[in-house]
Amino acid sequence: MIDFFETKRLILRKVTEADAASLFSVWSDPAVTRFMNIDTFTHVEQAEQMIRFLNQLADENRAVRYTLTEKKTDQVIGSCGFNSLDFENAKAEIGYDLGRLHWGNGYAGEAVLCLIDYAFHHLQLMRMEAKAEPENLSSIRVLQKTGFSFEGILRKSEKSKGTFIDLALYSRLKTD
Template structure:
């Protein structure tokens, strides 16, 4: 699978991608809102291997490497995941290397995978979640048209504390209305 935007390529993972993923997942800025304390080569190889295995099961999980189009540099990943092949709802997730935060790449990738979900997968609804303090991620979800549906107080425990989780969602009709504006 291959999707393209003005500045990005969203493509299937390759085994050698683990090195680029490790480079950003080991960054303390990335780890701040992650459930992981650290990331090792073995951790990241298993992470990429999980995506490689998902690529072998068509029609359910589409987690794609995010690459700068002209530099051909992997800077993150973005995906949309159904629970069952016939599901009409899916979750959306993304991560971008901290050196590329604030440049619109997460928004560009997430908007592209959202469009894929509604147009190609014929989804009715897409949802996502993030830690409330991750304001960058909150902005991405708002920019792609998702609306806050629920705040779950202190429901995530990691890094020795409780965090609030925000649930965002958008229906196909809401998405169509926003894209027509």
């Protein structure tokens, strides 16, 4: 698995514990975590634990998370990656989060397109999936702009913050 990507405006590099403070500033914002399946962080140690967990999944080749850094400022602005990797079925689920100050600039879409290219051309995956709460219109717009197709609603498919939620399922195929 590649640990580093570069796009026009972003650096994507495998998340490390050195990113904990920067990612804590993203994951401690209730506006950012509103649609994430995590509680809003209150201590930097939570970010450290999350990074260790994500890197354990990466070591097991089950997922991988990248820190998003804006090239122009060298500032960490969020994270993205493959929430799950299923090589047997040639598919992965993608996810992303951005600090609120960076919303609306096209960064999420730029990162998603980078990961899609890697998944289809280097990992030889056939299918990319993404799930978003139907109310998360910003995330849905990112998926639409990056070529994902709406497949349907997974009713009460996941428990998030103590409540079962619906998720909209989107996919993009290598052949699309």
